[in-house]
Amino acid sequence: MNEWPLLIFTIAMQAAIGGIFMLWVYQLRCKDKENLDMFNLFKIPLVIIAGFSLVGLGASFAHLGAPTNAFNTLRHVGSSWMSREILVTGMFIGLTFITAAWAFYRKKVSPWLLLVTALVGFIDVYCMAAIYSNSLISPWNSIHTFMSFYGTTFILGSVLAVALLATALYRQKMELEAKQFTKVALIIAMLGIALQVIGTALLPVTMTEVNMIEASAITELLSGYTGMVTLRWIISILGIALLFFLAVSSYKKSFAALSFIMLLTFVMSEGMSRYVFYVLGS
């Protein structure tokens, strides 16, 4: 496995994109709560999400053999998905920083900026997946890539929001709010898991024939990683169970600690899933 920078890049960016989306979802739910200090709630999540996008940016540079030529990557937007992805990723990171800067400057959160950033982020996930699904590497050349990437976006976005936002709500003694929002996050995370489950089921069916010299058939490749894939699903189920517990129980003392454990659980399961994705292809 020598694609660690790409693994970190895709995971960090998808977490940031999902995170921004969840912040937008939250403010939508609280639109008419006039006295809510949204800025206070959002400032730490915004900073952390911006941090994630910077980690992603750094990792993407680590992938390049000649990073000093990085600006050349924008020369082929007309035909290369890699060019398009780099352009849109740049836009997302820029917008994330503008959203955060605006919030800190005006001491209030702009729903429109959040929405635009999230939408650009979703386009970015599409571009990321298109790079792989348009390549000749058969385990990537499938709709599975899209479902896996969007799945990770929803899963990591919602658990990140629970760990950052729901804990802040608890701290401000808005327990009902926290619980309701955790339920919304649970639904969105389940949606992400559903996308991934369907995608995984579709992978052997939608795979293309081998179209590179010396490539092995995908079923053969997959058989080497069944242990890891199984473990990944077990960890995901544990994570969902934990998230479910947080959403329904009234056990709030260790909410913060538990939500961070849950975040780590999902980072691990998504990381493992992405690891298998890259080893299948390289």
Add this chain to the structure above:
Amino acid sequence: MTQLGFYIDQARCIGCEACVIACKDKNDNPVGVNFRRVYSFEEGSFTEDKNGSFIQNIQSYFLSISCNHCDEPKCVENCPTTAMFKREEDGVVVVDQDKCVGCRYCEWNCPYGAPQYNEELGKMTKCDLCIDLLEKGERPACEGACPVRAIEIGPIDELRAKYGNVSEVKGLPTASITKPNLVINTHKDASE
């Protein structure tokens, strides 16, 4: 434009890899970087007959492949920097080292494993059909080195007129992906 290409006489190839070495030497490539590669294919097995003798259906053949300077090069289409490009004058596909960012995306988009990443440079390198030698009126390294004359380089129209149109053999991906400028005289075991 006269498109240049390769004729590979697979039926003659003995798998000696003289072409691989000549290419590596000419381009001074490090370990692991091979603009031309010889793949060997084997299938079949020995089975014991009732009376104790063995019967076999072993098939084996070699295939020497580099970049085919394709008509629809997916490497060029997907390169984000336009470093990978097809020359107007002879259709040879080359990497502009000043532009390449070393993202290795072209590797994922070539059916023939032609782009070869050079760790030291942090950039992509590949077969340029020895255009420097061709300009001097000399033969490309691989062509010159083959002891059985299984490689010929020239305008693809002429090669096709002489040797036919086969550009797919068993073990090679379909030619419809990139339309390679390649003509093969198929080994008997490699016809599909």
